[in-house]
Amino acid sequence: MTTKSKCPTTQVVMMPRDTNGMGNIFGGVILSHIDLAGAVAARAACASHVRRVVTVAMKEVVFKKPVHVGDVLCCYAEVTRIGRTSISTHIEVEVNRAGETIPVTEADAVYVAVDENGRPIPVLCATRAARRAKKDARPPKAS
Numbered sequence: 001m002t003t004k005s006k007c008p009t010t011q012v013v014m015m016p017r018d019t020n021g022m023g024n025i026f027g028g029v030i031l032s033h034i035d036l037a038g039a040v041a042a043r044a045a046c047a048s049h050v051r052r053v054v055t056v057a058m059k060e061v062v063f064k065k066p067v068h069v070g071d072v073l074c075c076y077a078e079v080t081r082i083g084r085t086s087i088s089t090h091i092e093v094e095v096n097r098a099g100e101t102i103p104v105t106e107a108d109a110v111y112v113a114v115d116e117n118g119r120p121i122p123v124l125c126a127t128r129a130a131r132r133a134k135k136d137a138r139p140p141k142a143s
């Protein structure tokens with residue numbers, strides 16, 4: 001994903017309260033921002049009947065570089081797959097530090113659309129789901 005020309009899904013300044021014993025930002029704090037950014041992208045991909053999504057899995061989290069106090073943490077989330085009730089996302093995290101952009105973390109996260117009782121519900125409305133199923137069932141065009 002090229003992030004330079006895109007708007008981040010979330011961005012936040014890292015604060016001293018979020019540091020570990022080495023003075024870097026806790027991995028758990030970065031994870032929480034990844035989770036939020038993935039949820040924003042997942043929610044945006046859902047039909048309007050979906051009021052909430054919950055995280056079902058965080059996968060392949062790679063912390064490539066440390067994050068420092070004062071860094072602007074930018075999460076770029078994109079939807080990679082829409083299932084029946086689940087939405088898969090990929091999140092790339094960069095920091096802006098003194099004018100420099102540094103890729104620090106990336107992760108895959110999966111969300112599930114749920115009703116008010118926390119039960120999975122379809123991501124898409126019936127019409128869109130039927131249109132998509134029809135498209136998926138079409139044989140590939142001969143080249």
Ligand SMILES: CC(C)(COP(=O)(O)OP(=O)(O)OC[C@H]1O[C@@H](n2cnc3c(N)ncnc32)[C@H](O)[C@@H]1OP(=O)(O)O)[C@@H](O)C(=O)NCCC(=O)NCCS
Nearest residue numbers: 053054055056057082083084085086110112114118119120
């Ligand atoms: C998310 C939750 C509602 C799913 O309930 P469930 O009964 O396991 O639902 P299902 O087995 O029908 O799976 C629902 C979807 O999630 C997907 N899924 C389930 N476990 C998964 C996993 N480990 N990795 C990826 N996808 C997964 C299924 O493939 C299915 O997708 P599809 O409908 O697109 O094919 C339930 O597990 C839950 O409440 N978990 C806790 C959520 C939570 O508290 N998150 C943290 C705070 S947001």
